[in-house]
Amino acid sequence: MSSSKRPLLPSNDNVDSLLYLYYDTTMSRSQADLEAEIARIKKSLSALGRMHPGSLSRQKRSRGEEYWQLSYSHAGRGHTNYIRPGDAPQVRRELKNYQKFRELTSRWIALEIELAKLRRGGGSKKG
16 A cells, blocks of 8 residues: 555554545555455454444433433334443443444445455446
C-alpha cells in the first residue's frame, strides 16, 4: 500500500469512529491489500465480545420512578426488556459492540465485492 493511502483500521485495530470505515472504494487497490484489510476486520470482529442489538432508554413511570428499557427487533418482531440500573453499563457496552459489528461487517462486504471485481477483471462499466 502506498504511503498516500490511509488504511481502513488503525494499527491497533481500535475501531471507535466511522471515519475509519469511510474509504474511497474507487481507488485501485491490490488483491493483497484487500485481503489484508479483510483479515484485520476479522480479527477486530473476533475481539468484540458480547453484543446486543437495539437501544437503551430511561423511562419514567407515572409515580415518578425511573427505569431502563432495552428495545430491539429480532426475527421481524419488536422486543422490549426492563434493565436493572446496575446492568445498564454492561448493556451499553453490548450495544456499542453490536454497532461496531454492523460497521465492520458492512465494510467487509464492501471489500469482498471490490475483491470479486478485481478477480473478475473489473467487470463491465455501464454508460
